[in-house]
Amino acid sequence: MSTPMTSLWLDTNPVAAPAAGPLAAGAQYDTVIAGAGLTGLTTAVLLARSGQRVAVLEGRSVGAAATGNTTAKVSLLQGTTLSQIRSHQTDTVLRAYVDGNREGQAWLLRYLEERGIAYQRRTAYTYATTEQGAKTLREELEAAQAAELPVAWTDETELQFPVAGAIALEDQAQIHPMQVLEALTTELRERGGELIEGVRVTGAGIGSPLTVETSSGPVRADHLVLATGAPILDRGGYFAKLLPHRSYALAFRVPGAPGTIPQGMYLSADAPSRSLRTAPVGDEELLLVGGNGHGVGRKDSPRAAVDDLEAWTSQHFPGAQRTYAWSAQDYRSANYIPFIGTLPRGGGGIYMATGYNKWGMANGVAAALAISGELLGGNLPWADTLGRRITTPSDLLTGAKDGLEVGVRAATGWATAESRALTAEPPVEGEGIVGRVDGTPAAVSTVDGVTCRLSAVCTHLGGIVTWNDAENSWDCPLHGSRFAADGSVLEGPAVKALPRREPES
Structure with missing residues (x-):
């Protein structure tokens, strides 16, 4: 049997969606929201508070994607994000980004306090272990x-290894993200909103009101909000303006904890990335270690990335015992600023939020505040600034590099698939193989003793999927769509499963 990767958060606080009947075809809502993560549920609650009739449609389960698999740091110091933004944008845009995150952070922590949900105030650190990393830190400090x-700059940290310097921001926070989603789900139900799991939004009309196509039939709504990571509608070509990344996190029981593990929230400026924070679980305090991010579908062995994190932790925290391992997906925009607002060619009735670049806790709430504010007639100056930024030469260069990589992956994926003929012999347990069957690319895997043969062609834009040996999934290296071993959709922008090539054996 294969060992599944499950996050600490999803295991210790799963959220049961409120009991609801099946989605009624032709039902009418003020707003339909696709995605039951932090952005989607916060937006739903804000709109329901105003009296709107709201439905949240979730293709899988509450928190199944980014929110349930995050490291859950709610920080305005975000690694080297601010200097990256500054290299692409004006200081006016930079300050608007920070203002939005500050407002998102404040709203979220106030929400937890009002509902008696525990969180921990912590100092956030970005640290360097090389001279080049220290130079990057200076740039981040200036930004x-x-x-x-x-x-502030500091040469003192709690880390078990020498550093070339660090920068610190006090009074930041770390949370249990599924406890947040549970509270939002409860409030949404209390305010008459609907949350329906297992129903995927697959398309939409134009204008307002519009028809929203779902896996359970069409419904009508004045507005649609896409809170799905990558937008599931290709209007505006945002799939080509986003770079999808997967990164990994492990939880450890460390001898002598809590006294032997750092209490701050740490993130390295050097590659490969290393993220650390604590996590209280019952009477224990666990150490969370994350990092080793890479483009989706672009690493030969994701399992090796997990093993590398475990080896690094054992080196610096002797005796550490791994208790959980998981992975999360996020998206970086070409200009390093999230895309929040109306979707082009949607007639003004469709909104989106994406591109948080691994900082979805504050950004996700900021997006919800911006979208709900626009729908309800509010005014947020920082949101106006972010919404009207211009494309800079740096943005164009980054976008060109991202696009070139996509083109290379598309060509090599097809060439590799067509050059390898698959045999009738199934892969061994936990492995997947792509090759040619009857002249077309096929993907074959064996998981938990079941062999599945699927089309290897991503249902989004025709990329050839690759096998993820850490999560037993098929991942598309073009735009980040992911599929389970049986072909069902895990993450978009794809909304259709990989077709079966033949029955399971």
Whole structure:
């Protein structure tokens, strides 16, 4: 049997969706929201508070994607994000980004306090272990100061290894993300909103009101909000403006904890990335270690990335015992600023939020505040600034590099699939193989003793999927769609399963 990867958060606090009947075909809502993560549920609650009739449609389960698999740091110091933004945008845009995150952070922590949900205040650190990393830290410090954040340089950390320097921001926070989703789900139900799991939004009309196509039939709504990671509608070509990344996290029981593990929230400026934080679970305090991010479908062995994190932790925290391992997917925009607002060619009735670049806790709430504010007639100056930024030469260069990589992956994926003929012999347990069957690309895997033969062609835009040996999934290296071993959709922008090539054996 294969060992599944499950996050600490999903295991210790799964959220049961409120009992609801099946989606009634032709039902009418003020707003339909696709995706029951932090962005979708916060938007739903804000709209339901105003009296709107809201339905949240979730293709899998609450928190199944990014929110349930995050490291759940709610911080305005975000690794080297601010200096990356500053290299692409003006300081006015940089400050607007920080203002939005500050408002999102404040709303989220106030929400937890009002509902008596525990979280931990922590100092956030970005640290360097090389001279080049220290140079990057100086740039991040300057960007933070330009954004009016009280970030300070320090040579002292709690880390078990030497550093070349660090920058710190006090009074940030770490949370249990599924406890947040549970509270939002409860409030949404109390305010008359609907949350229906196992129903996927697959398409939409134009204008307002519009028809929303779902896996359970069409419904009508004045507005549709896409809170799905990558937008599931290709209007505006946002799939080509986003770089999908997967990164990994492991939880460890460390001898002598809590005294032997750092209490701050740490993230390295150097590659490969290393993220650390604590996590209280019952009477224990676990150490969370994350990192080793890579483009979706673009690593030969994701399992090796997990093993590398475990080896690194054992080196620096002797005796550490792994208790959980999981992975999350997020998206970086070409200009390093999230895409939040109306979807082009949607007639003004469709909104989206994506491109959080691994900082979805504050950004996700900020997006919900911006979208709900626009729908309800509010005014957020930082959201206006982010919504009207212009494309810079740096944005174009980054987009060109991302696009070139997609083109290379598309060509090599097809060439590899067509050059390898698959035999009738099934793969061994936990392995997947792509090759040619009857002249077309096929993907064959064996998981939990079941062999599945599928089309290897992604149902989004025809990329050739690759096998993810850490999560037993098929991942598309073009735009980040992911499919379970049986072909069902895990993450978009694809909305259709990989077709079966032949029955399971």
